[in-house]
Amino acid sequence: MKYQSQxxxxxxxxxxxxxxxxxxxxxxxxxxxxxxxxxxxxEIPFNVARMVHTNLLIVWLLxxxxxxxYYLVPEEAERELQSPFLAWALFxxxxxxxxxxxxGYLLVPYAQLADITMNDLLPTMGREFLEQPTxxxxxxxxxxxxxxxxxxxxxxxxxxxxxxxxxxxxxVGLAVFFLFAFYNPTNVVDDKYYWWWVxxxxxxxxxxxxxxxxxxxxxxxxxxxDREVIExxxxxxxxxxxxxxxxxxxxxxxxxxxxxxWQWWGSIFSAMEPIPFFMMTVFAFNMVNRxxxxxxxxATVLWALGTAVMAFLGAGVWGFLHTLAPINYYTHGSQVTAxxxxxxxxxxxxxIVLTIISYAMPILRGQEASDPRSQVLEMWSFWLMxxxxxxxxxxxxxxxxxxxxxxxxxxDPQPFMVVQEKIEMFYWLRELAGAxxxxxxxxxxxxxxxxxxxxxxxxSSDTA
Ligand code: HEM
Ligand code: HEM
Ligand SMILES: [Fe+2]
Numbered sequence: 001m002k003y004q005s006q007x008x009x010x011x012x013x014x015x016x017x018x019x020x021x022x023x024x025x026x027x028x029x030x031x032x033x034x035x036x037x038x039x040x041x042x043e044i045p046f047n048v049a050r051m052v053h054t055n056l057l058i059v060w061l062l063x064x065x066x067x068x069x070y071y072l073v074p075e076e077a078e079r080e081l082q083s084p085f086l087a088w089a090l091f092x093x094x095x096x097x098x099x100x101x102x103x104g105y106l107l108v109p110y111a112q113l114a115d116i117t118m119n120d121l122l123p124t125m126g127r128e129f130l131e132q133p134t135x136x137x138x139x140x141x142x143x144x145x146x147x148x149x150x151x152x153x154x155x156x157x158x159x160x161x162x163x164x165x166x167x168x169x170x171x172v173g174l175a176v177f178f179l180f181a182f183y184n185p186t187n188v189v190d191d192k193y194y195w196w197w198v199x200x201x202x203x204x205x206x207x208x209x210x211x212x213x214x215x216x217x218x219x220x221x222x223x224x225x226d227r228e229v230i231e232x233x234x235x236x237x238x239x240x241x242x243x244x245x246x247x248x249x250x251x252x253x254x255x256x257x258x259x260x261x262w263q264w265w266g267s268i269f270s271a272m273e274p275i276p277f278f279m280m281t282v283f284a285f286n287m288v289n290r291x292x293x294x295x296x297x298x299a300t301v302l303w304a305l306g307t308a309v310m311a312f313l314g315a316g317v318w319g320f321l322h323t324l325a326p327i328n329y330y331t332h333g334s335q336v337t338a339x340x341x342x343x344x345x346x347x348x349x350x351x352i353v354l355t356i357i358s359y360a361m362p363i364l365r366g367q368e369a370s371d372p373r374s375q376v377l378e379m380w381s382f383w384l385m386x387x388x389x390x391x392x393x394x395x396x397x398x399x400x401x402x403x404x405x406x407x408x409x410x411x412d413p414q415p416f417m418v419v420q421e422k423i424e425m426f427y428w429l430r431e432l433a434g435a436x437x438x439x440x441x442x443x444x445x446x447x448x449x450x451x452x453x454x455x456x457x458x459x460s461s462d463t464a
C-alpha cells in the first residue's frame with residue numbers, strides 16, 4: 001500500500017462480499033419458489049425475497065465501487081484521502097442503514113413498512129429496485145454526498161489522471177441519476193419514463209464509466225503498459241458509451257405510452273450499445289498481450305479478462321438479442337429479460353468489483369499477491385461462478401424462448417401459468433446451476449483464508 005488511507009477500502013470490500021453471499025442465498029430461495037410455490041411461505045414471500053435479492057445486489061455493488069474508489073484514488077492522486085475518518089463513518093452509516101432496511105423488508109409487511117417510515121410525506125416506495133423506504137433513500141444520498149466530497153477533493157487537490165476523472169464522472173452521475181428515485185409522478189407513463197433514468201442510465205451509462213476506469217486502473221497495474229495507451233482506449237470507450245447509451249434509453253420506451261419515434265431511436269441507438277462493451281474486451285486482451293511485466297497476481301488478470309468477455313456477452317450479446325422493437329414486442333418482460341439481466345449484471349458489475357478486490361485485497365493485507373494456493377482456489381471460484389452463470393443464462397433463455405412462443409407468438413396462445421408449468425424443467429436446471437454458483441462463492445470466500453504453495457514465475461520479470 002502506497003498510502004495509509006487506502007486501508008479504508010478493506011471494510012468496504014469485506015462488507016461487499018458478505019452482502020453478496022446474502023444476495024445469492026435469496027436468489028436460491030427465489031429459484032426454489034419458482035418450482036415449489038409455497039417454499040418458505042408465509043415467512044418469506046416471493047416479492048419480499050426478490051426485493052432482498054435485487055437490493056442486496058445493488059448495495060453490495062455500491063460498497064464495491066466505493067471501496068474501489070477509496071483504494072485507487074489516493075494512488076492516482078498521489079496523496080492521502082481527504083478524510084479517512086469520514087470514509088469510516090459513512091461505511092457504518094451505510095452498513096447499518098442497509099441492514100435495517102433489509103430487516104424491515106423481512107420482518108414487517110411492505111405496506112406497514114411504508115407507514116412506519118412515513119412514506120406518505122414523500123412517497124417513493126413500491127418500484128422495482130427502488131423499493132427502499134424514503135428515509136433509506138435520504139441516507140443513501142447523504143452517504144453519496146459525503147463520499148463524493150471525500151473522493152472529489154482528493155482528486156482535485158492532487159494529481160489528476162484520466163482514470164480518476166472518468167471514475168469521478170461516473171460516480172457523480174450515479175449520485176445525480178439516483179435523485180430521480182425521489183421523483184414519483186402519479187402518471188404511470190411519467191413514472192416509468194423517469195424510473196429508467198435511474199435504472200438504465202446507471203447500468204448503460206454512468207456505471208460503465210466506473211467499470212471502464214476500474215478496468216483501466218487494474219490493467220495499468222498488472223500489465224505495466226503505458227498509461228497513455230490505456231487512457232486513449234478509455235476515452236473512446238466512454239465516448240461510445242455515452243453516445244449510444246443515453247438515447248439508447250429509448251429501448252425501454254417502446255410500450256409504455258411514450259411517442260412512437262422511440263421505437264426507432266431506441267432500436268438504432270441501443271443496437272450500438274454493444275460497441276463499447278466489445279471495445280472493452282478488445283482493450284483488455286490487447287493490453288494483457290502487450291504486457292511489459294508478469295504480475296504475480298494471476299487471479300486478477302483472469303478476473304480482468306473475464307469481466308471484459310462476460311460483460312460483452314451479457315450486456316452486448318444478450319442485450320442485443322431483445323433490443324430491437326419488433327423483437328422486444330414479443331420478448332418484453334419475459335424470461336429472456338431475466339436471462340440478460342443476470343448475465344449483464346454479473347459480467348459487468350459483479351466481476352469488475354471482484355477484479356479490483358482480487359487486485360487490492362492482497363495488498364491491503366500486506367502482500368503483492370496472495371499465496372499460490374489461495375490464487376488457485378480463487379481461480380476455481382472464478383470458473384465455478386462464471387460457468388454456472390453461463391448456464392443460468394442459457395436455461396433462462398431456453399425458458400424465455402419457449403415462454404414467448406407458447407404464450408405470445410403461436411396462433412393459439414396459452415395462459416401465463418399454463419406455460420409456466422410447461423417450462424418448469426428449465427427452472428429446476430436454473431436452480432441447480434444456482435447451487436453450483438453458491439459453491440463457487442463459498443470457494444471464493446475460503447480462498448481468503450488459505451496460505452502457502454510454491455510460486456511459479458513464468459517468462460521475464462518486472463520491467464515496468
Ligand atoms: C451491464 C450492462 C447492463 C445491465 C446490468 C443490464 C441489466 C438489465 C436488467 C436488470 C433489465 C431488466 C429491467 C427490468 O425490467 O426490471 C434489463 C432490461 C433490458 N436491457 Fe439491459 N442491461 C445492460 C445492458 C444492456 C444493453 C447493452 C442492451 C442492448 C444492447 C440492453 C437491452 C435491454 C433491453 C431491451 C431491456 C428490456 C427488456 C424488456 O423489454 O423486458 N441492456 N437490462
Ligand atoms: C451474481 C449473481 C446474480 C445476479 C447478478 C443476479 C441478478 C438479478 C437481477 C438483476 C434480477 C432482476 C431481474 C429482472 O427483473 O429481469 C434478479 C432476479 C432473480 N434472480 Fe438473480 N442474480 C444472481 C444470482 C441468482 C441466483 C444464483 C439465483 C437462483 C438460482 C437467482 C434467481 C433469481 C430469481 C428467481 C429472480 C426473480 C426473477 C423474476 O422476478 O421472475 N439469481 N437477479
Ligand atoms: Fe436499458
